[in-house]
Amino acid sequence: MQHSIVVMGVAGCGKSSLAAALAQAEGVRLVEGDDFHSPQSRDKMSRGIALTDEDRQGWLATLGTLLQQPGGPVVLTCSALKRRYREQLRAAAPGLRFAFLEIGRAESLARVAARAGSHFFSASLVDSQFATLESPVGEPGVLRLDALLPIPQLQQRCSQWLHEEA
Known part of the structure; x- marks a missing residue:
């Protein structure tokens, strides 16, 4: 795996599960994006208040910095819901890939x-x-995946894609 990858999608799509399996299979570091939300943002979300672009700005900047750290590629979980969020992460880590877990409401x-x-x-x-x-x-640099498939199947498809794209 030459480039970092963001496992992305809406809440409940399986980002953390796939990212953990992928990081283990590829032997790279896992960065759980949720761990870097501010206490204020976590509080808002727990009370059912959606985050604004402003709320997400510092979080995305932190994730971009984490993508730039030495030590090789990482697997990052991040909802990355808007194109401009993805562009911000791409600017921090050229060659960045995205695995989009698509799921119904x-x-x-x-x-x-x-x-x-x-x-x-x-x-x-x-x-x-x-x-x-x-x-x-x-x-x-985006791989579309059916979030309802079993994690091992998703991980294998993602790993295969990452090595094809190298």
Whole structure:
């Protein structure tokens, strides 16, 4: 794996699960984007208040800095819902790839609701995620994946793609 990759998509699509499997398979560092949200942003999301572009600005800058750290490529989880968010990350890490986990609203909502006791993200925000999403399909360096496929299958497809793209 020559380039870092962002595993992206709306809440509940499986970003963390795929990213962990991919990082392990590729022997690279995993960066969980949610770990870098500010306490204020986490509080907003837990109360069902959608983040604004302003809320996300510092978070995206931090993730860009993490992508630039020495030590080789990383697998990063980040919703990256808008094209300009993806462009900001691409500017920080030329050659950056994106694995887009595509999922429907009903399945996303069910998954987010199922993890309610263990994650700060409120299920009431799922609709705002879909409203904000600007599909990356057609952008360079993007692999579109069906989020309902089993994680091992998604990881294998992603690894194959990363090595084809090298």
